[in-house]
Amino acid sequence: MSDSETAVTTQSYLFNTGRGFQSQDYLGCHWEADDQVSFRVWAPQAQAVAVVGTFNDWQPTALTLVGTTGIWQGRLTDVQAGDLYKFQITSQRGEKQLKIDPFAQQFERKPGDAAVVLKPVARQWHDSLWLARRKKSHPENRPINIYEVHLGSWRRHDNGDYYTYAELAAELIPYAHQMGYSHVELMPVMEHLLDASWGYQQLGYFAPTSRFGTREDFLSFVDQCHQANLGVIVDWVPGHFIRNYDALYQYDGTPTYEYADPDRADNRRWGAWNFDLGKTQVQSFLISSALYWLNDCHLDGLRVDAVSNMLYLDYDEGREGQVNQYGDNRNLAGIAFLQELNTEVFQRHPDVLMIAEESSAYPQVTGRVDQGGLGFNFKWNMGWMHDTLDFFEMDPLYRHDHFNLLTFAFVYMFDEQFILPFSHDEVVHGKKSLMHKMPGDRYNQFANLRTMMTYMAAFPGKQLNFMGSEWGQFLEWRDWSQLEWVDLKDPLNHQMQQFTAALNQLYHANRPLWELDHQPAGIIYSNTDDAASSTFGFIRQAKRKYSFVVAAFNFVPVERRQYRIGVPYPGEYELLLNTEAKAFGGTWTQLETTFTAIDEPYKGQPASFEVTLPAMGALLIRPSKVKGESKK
Incomplete structure (x- = not known):
């Protein structure tokens, strides 16, 4: 058995046993080393299979069944890159039907659905x-x-x-x-x-x-x-x-x-x-x-x-x-x-x-x-x-x-x-x-x-x-x-x-x-039990101890002044985002940009600070220098 025949046998076996995970390199249309073009298609119950295309004036060229693999194949000359083709399948009842190539890597533009013969090109990627x-x-x-x-x-x-x-x-x-x-x-x-x-x-x-x-x-x-x-x-x-x-x-x-x-x-x-x-x-x-x-x-x-x-x-x-x-x-x-x-x-x-x-x-x-x-x-x-x-x-x-x-x-x-x-x-x-x-x-x-x-x-x-x-x-x-x-x-x-x-x-x-998205350590619950005021808050935590973001939300169009937020550490905090900033289409022309957390426990957290929570808005705040954080 020649190397090419061995390759055909191996690929057919893998495909039929559910292990042919590069089947597109075997089935479909492929340019061979001798400039012939091979066509292969899986049609196990067909009575006959042929390929038709622009290269043979859409007249059927018969393919041959490869043993008991259910795969039909043939080689053609005079096929050019860009030619269109389909497979003609003859059922056991003798009915003929033109079918697409399931493994084609390019088709003509709709409304047509013929496959396009592609000549392999060694693509130079830059990624x-x-x-x-x-x-x-x-x-x-x-x-x-x-x-x-x-x-x-x-x-x-x-x-x-x-x-x-x-x-x-x-x-x-x-x-x-x-x-x-x-x-x-x-x-x-x-x-x-x-x-x-x-x-x-x-x-x-x-x-x-x-x-x-x-x-x-x-x-x-x-x-x-x-x-x-x-x-x-x-x-x-x-x-x-x-x-x-x-x-x-x-x-x-x-x-x-x-x-x-x-x-x-x-x-x-x-x-x-x-x-x-x-x-x-x-x-x-x-x-x-x-x-x-x-x-x-x-x-x-x-x-x-x-x-x-x-x-x-x-x-x-x-x-x-x-x-x-x-x-x-x-x-x-x-x-x-x-x-x-x-x-x-x-x-x-x-x-x-x-x-x-x-x-x-x-x-x-x-x-x-x-x-x-x-x-x-x-x-x-x-x-x-x-x-x-x-x-x-x-x-x-x-x-x-x-x-x-x-x-x-x-x-x-x-x-x-x-x-x-x-x-x-x-x-x-x-x-x-x-x-x-x-x-x-x-x-x-x-x-x-x-x-x-x-x-x-x-x-x-x-x-x-x-x-x-x-x-x-x-x-x-x-x-x-x-x-x-x-x-x-x-x-x-x-x-x-x-x-x-x-x-x-x-x-x-x-x-x-995002760092601990799928771990319980990635979230700290704080202001999550105040439905009466329609406000909500929690803390997102990164791997590093002092790296976290405080998120506070107001779901009604009523400003909440002196709104207290519990945090893990006293110290200085800074604003990341106020959704009601004027630049974003909101009404706030002057933003509270810094906050000082004191040793006043709140909502299960040992420290807290106050903010003005904008009407129908949200704040994202992070620590800038908190107690216990190393200067390094």
């Missing part, structure tokens, strides 16, 4: 310094402040055309950097046909969408982000795929990537097909996809969409009562897949982010796999998000009776390693923008929004905000048009944007706000 810095510490101990972006609607040209990856690099990267974000999280950039799906109905699991340019253009965008000290996270959808019959559905004429049971295959909630996560070839396909984006595209993390759909047999509509062999509703194959996915990712990239968008109370989502957990290192805190928005949407007159919406999150905040998300899902489909959710007149809406954003920055957990919220866009998000950048001509919107930038930079510069 080695970023990657080296990324390896120095675990992400749990770093400041993570994510700007969630939908590339198709962040900006558009006046005629409605998309910005290209190059144009987005020129404008989005410096903007996100200037605003003080640590990462951008891109709503799915994997190839998809329907704009209205926002990318969650995916077609190509290895291909950046051609809407904005080529694969190389996308890689350049990521490279430039890293050079600007900006991480890149992308939403990834391993639970379900697009319904289109020329995509993955019944790929060889039978259920191939989806469940054989049509009821389990049908995802009614999202109008998609569910992957059969217990099938070994599907495991190879999906884990290869995840590792491709992390390895080949240098991404800093994946936000895994709709994890609950993979954890429960009865998650979808109309599936009530479905149980496994143990009599409960867990999807054992889905759980095993997620554990395998995270195990393989972190063996290769211990410094990346694997973020679960998981909406239930499933335990140990961020727990270790060897201890029964799913193995993610972060989970969106959906409970905190819903409760916080419910509280801030409420008329301040009634907030004192609903402080449990704020305090309940303290009960479970260390159960998982959380990210606090104000995501796209909360500002669409009639839910209103964050700004529009806030009660009161326009001035009070901005005051509420500034206070809520400060509450997020102070609460334990990393953070994520969707584009447009940083300046308080009033209209809810629309995927078909750009953000309302014209808002920034309004002084209040402009000042809100300046506030967000200042808050983000403050967050990054103060270790207490």
Whole structure:
């Protein structure tokens, strides 16, 4: 057996046994050393398979079945870079169907979905310094402040055309950097046909969408982000795929990537097909996809969409009562897949982010796999998000009776390693923008929004905000048009944007706000039991004993004078942030900038000081020289 035949046998074996985690390097379209182009596709139940494309005038060239592997292959000459192609699958019933290449790394622009032949290019990356810095510490101990972006609607040209990856690099990267974000999280950039799906109905699991340019253009965008000290996270959808019959559905004429049971295959909630996560070839396909984006595209993390759909047999509509062999509703194959996915990712990239968008109370989502957990290192805190928005949407007159919406999150905040998300899902489909959710007149809406954003920055957990919220866009998000950048001509919107930038930079510069996010030592409870006055306060602690930030909040439009705050040490303290500063759109023209804590115990703390707590506002304060702190 030749070396090439041995390689084919090995790769086929790995793919079929669920261990082929670089399957894109074998399946799909590849340029060979002799300038021939190989085509390989998995279609185990097909009667025949052929490749068609611009290189053969879309007339079928037959491929050959490789033993009992279910993989068909062939080599062609006269294929050029940029040629388009598909596979023609003949089912056992003799029906012919043109299908996409599941492993294609670039597709033609919609509405077409033919794959593009790519000639391999040795890319020169320029992000080695970023990657080296990324390896120095675990992400749990770093400041993570994510700007969630939908590339198709962040900006558009006046005629409605998309910005290209190059144009987005020129404008989005410096903007996100200037605003003080640590990462951008891109709503799915994997190839998809329907704009209205926002990318969650995916077609190509290895291909950046051609809407904005080529694969190389996308890689350049990521490279430039890293050079600007900006991480890149992308939403990834391993639970379900697009319904289109020329995509993955019944790929060889039978259920191939989806469940054989049509009821389990049908995802009614999202109008998609569910992957059969217990099938070994599907495991190879999906884990290869995840590792491709992390390895080949240098991404800093994946936000895994709709994890609950993979954890429960009865998650979808109309599936009530479905149980496994143990009599409960867990999807054992889905759980095993997620554990395998995270195990393989972190063996290769211990410094990346694997973020679960998981909406239930499933335990140990961020727990270790060897201890029964799913193995993610972060989970969106959906409970905190819903409760916080419910509280801030409420008329301040009634907030004192609903402080449990704020305090309940303290009960479970260390159960998982959380990210606090104000995501796209909360500002669409009639839910209103964050700004529009806030009660009161326009001035009070901005005051509420500034206070809520400060509450997020102070609460334990990393953070994520969707584009447009940083300046308080009033209209809810629309995927078909750009953000309302014209808002920034309004002084209040402009000042809100300046506030967000200042808050983000403050967050990054103060270790207490992120260093111990997931440890009980990272928070000290102080003024958390004064619901009657609708005020609230706590202390965030860093590893260093005397490094902490005092956070105090007033959730009603009534100024609180001589408001006492308990702190661990007497001494001198300084103001970090007053959300009601004139520069941010507030009313305070003169700020209290220094405070002296005396040996007067208060709220369980040995010392305390008084402040004027602004109406519908928040203060962040830190020690400047406290008793007991070494001069060194």
